[in-house]
Amino acid sequence: MDKLINLLKTNARISNEELAVMLGKTEKEVADDIAKLERDGVINGYSAIIDESAYDTGSVRALIELTVTPQSQSGFDEIANRISNYEQVESVMLMSGTYDILVTVIGSDIRDISYFISDRLATIDSVQSTTTHFVLKKYKDNGILINRDETDERGMIFP
Numbered sequence: 001m002d003k004l005i006n007l008l009k010t011n012a013r014i015s016n017e018e019l020a021v022m023l024g025k026t027e028k029e030v031a032d033d034i035a036k037l038e039r040d041g042v043i044n045g046y047s048a049i050i051d052e053s054a055y056d057t058g059s060v061r062a063l064i065e066l067t068v069t070p071q072s073q074s075g076f077d078e079i080a081n082r083i084s085n086y087e088q089v090e091s092v093m094l095m096s097g098t099y100d101i102l103v104t105v106i107g108s109d110i111r112d113i114s115y116f117i118s119d120r121l122a123t124i125d126s127v128q129s130t131t132t133h134f135v136l137k138k139y140k141d142n143g144i145l146i147n148r149d150e151t152d153e154r155g156m157i158f159p
Contacts, residue, residue, distance in 0.1 A: 004033055005042070009143065012046045049144045052106075061090075061106050061135040062113045065099035069126040076100060079126055088116050099131065110134065 007019060016030045023030065037043040052059055071078050076094050083103055084092045091104040103121070107113035117130055138146045 001033060001037070004030070005037070008034075008043070049141050049146075051138065051146045058108060059106055060109055060113060061104065063133045063135065064103040064105060064117060064121065065095075065131040065133075066101040066103060066121065066127055067098075067129045068100050068124075069128060070100075071126065079124065082124065083121065086116070086120060088113075 003023060004019065007014060007022060016027045016034070019025075019030045020027045025033075034043070052061065066083075068076065068079050070076050080092050080094060080101060083089060083101070088105045088107055089103055090106055091102075093102045094100065095102050105113055105116060107116060113132070113134075117132060121127055121130055140146060
């Protein structure tokens with residue numbers, strides 16, 4: 001299963017026929033393995049890795065660190081689930097270290113993200129503080145290099 005998962009992580013569009021050849025299995029065995037991984041919650045979905053700067057030049061992505069007070073009955077789960085339901089939220093993760101929850105948000109501009117933080121996140125009673133980091137450029141996403149063949153000419157010297 002590990003090899004199958006790694007192949008799907010690299011290219012989720014690869015056909016069961018190709019996977020079967022690569023794994024030395026039948027197409028049915030591969031299809032059954034994938035169905036089991038989906039049923040067991042190992043595979044939760046499939047998505048394309050998009051270079052947002054090439055696709056939507058106006059969008060802005062931010063990573064928001066939250067320090068929160070865990071709830072007595074649900075710990076961090078209730079807060080994380082509440083935040084996960086917002087449309088702008090791409091991911092929510094419980095973290096170790098100096099903050100508790102990391103939220104990835106996409107907005108139309110910096111002001112949009114600022115409003116989201118002040119109107120949505122900061123109003124949650126258990127949120128003690130937020131720290132926001134704006135993504136300036138992606139170089140790698142989900143193990144895939146974002147290669148745009150751009151030449152950095154800052155260090156070039158011409159006579």
